[in-house]
Amino acid sequence: MRLEGKVAIVTGGAKGIGRAITTAYVGQGARVLVVDVxxxxxxTLAADLGEAVTFLAADLSVEANASRIVxxxxxxxxxxxxxxxNAHASRQAPLLETTPEMWELSLGTGFWPVFWLMREAHPHLKESRGTIINFASGAGLRGNPTQxxxxxxKEAVRGISRVAANEWARDGINVNLISPLARTEGVDAFIAAHPEQEExxxxxxxxxxxxxxxxxxxxVAVFLASGDADYMTGQTLMVDGGAIMLR
Ligand SMILES: NC(=O)c1ccc[n+]([C@@H]2O[C@H](COP(=O)([O-])OP(=O)(O)OC[C@H]3O[C@@H](n4cnc5c(N)ncnc54)[C@H](O)[C@@H]3O)[C@@H](O)[C@H]2O)c1
Structure with a gap:
């Protein structure tokens, strides 16, 4: 078991990639606090995985919840x-039609809680010489229209991840990112609505x-959380079938 004795927080862990990571972590001996709205x-997840999972219903966009979660x-x-x-909610629109509410939704679920949780977790991760895994996206790296x-x-998260990797290496904390491409419930719903776009x-x-x-x-999230990735920090791992080849 590669994560025996470790304790993790997984945000947005009730569905999609977060659920898969939580399941894999438990399978490797970790215990996980899952946060989701x-x-x-x-x-359902907590019932499926038993005592190794504690589920906390909380909205990450509320700053006071970050300390509660940790x-x-x-x-x-x-x-x-x-x-x-892992959690992030957003809505798509062309740049000039992106409303203040859309900015708030994306930054309020996908940027600010990442920083707040990193800040609140820092003392504990310093003590355990722990690991932070953040999420990037090909949409950010490419600058996809309507995104x-x-x-x-996503690119703000990559920026602070590199800063934290530089500042917190001396604290024994490594910070890496996964940029995934995966078929989740959201992608399934999109394909159901636009079957012609599946191919x-x-x-x-x-x-x-x-x-x-x-x-x-x-x-890959197991690898990053395990001792095997101790000498890696500040990196974006493209787990996307080679869609983007970072140089
Ligand atoms: N699926 C992909 O192909 C893909 C591609 C690039 C990047 N990503 C990134 O990977 C991560 C996981 O993606 P996914 O497809 O599994 O996402 P998803 O939308 O399927 O799951 C996100 C989870 O976060 C939860 N959540 C949303 N807002 C929340 C809030 N305010 N407070 C607490 N929980 C909240 C949702 O309930 C959901 O369970 C995200 O950061 C996403 O941006 C995914």
Whole structure:
């Protein structure tokens, strides 16, 4: 078991990639505090995975919740080793039509909570010589049309991740990012609404398929949380079938 004894927080862990990461972490011996706004999905996950998971229903866009979340993890399991900032909500629109509410939704769920949780988790991760895993996106790296608010939040997260990697290496904390491509509920709903676009979606990378959250993305999150990645920090790992080849 590669994560035996470790304690993680996974935001947005009730569904999609976060659920897959939580499942993989528990399978490798970790205990996980899952935070999500979707109470029904969180309750199902906690029932499926048992005592190794504590579900906390909380809205990440409320700053006061960041300290609550970190305290809940430490109260439940006595320590904190891994912070996975996975949750992000956003809506698409051309840049000139992006409303203040759209900016607020994306930055309020995908940027500010990442910083608040990194700040609140820092003392505990310093003690455990722990790990932070944040999420980037090809939409941000490429600057996809209609993704202004989302791209801005994702690239801001990459920026502070590199700053934290530089500042906190001396504290024994490493900070890396995963930029995934995976078929989640959101992607399924999109394909159901636009079946003609499924082939184009699958063809966005040389492997000509969308990744699977469990088989393709979660194992990389296990690697980053394990001692095997101790000498890596500040890196964006493209887990996207080669869609973007960073140089
Ligand atoms: N799926 C992909 O192909 C893809 C591609 C690039 C980047 N990403 C990134 O990977 C991460 C996971 O993606 P996903 O597809 O699994 O997302 P998803 O939308 O399927 O899941 C996100 C989870 O976050 C939760 N959430 C949303 N707002 C919240 C809030 N305010 N407070 C608490 N929880 C909240 C949702 O309820 C949901 O369970 C995200 O950061 C996403 O931007 C995904």
């Amino acid at each position: 979707d109470e029904a999905a969180g309750a 305290e809940a993890a430490v109260a439940a399991y006595g320590r904190l080793d891994v912070l996975v900032n 202004g608010a989302y791209a801005a939040a 184009a979606l699958n063809n966005t990378n040389p492997m000509r398929r969308l990744g699977d959250p469990y088989d393709d993305i979660a194992p």
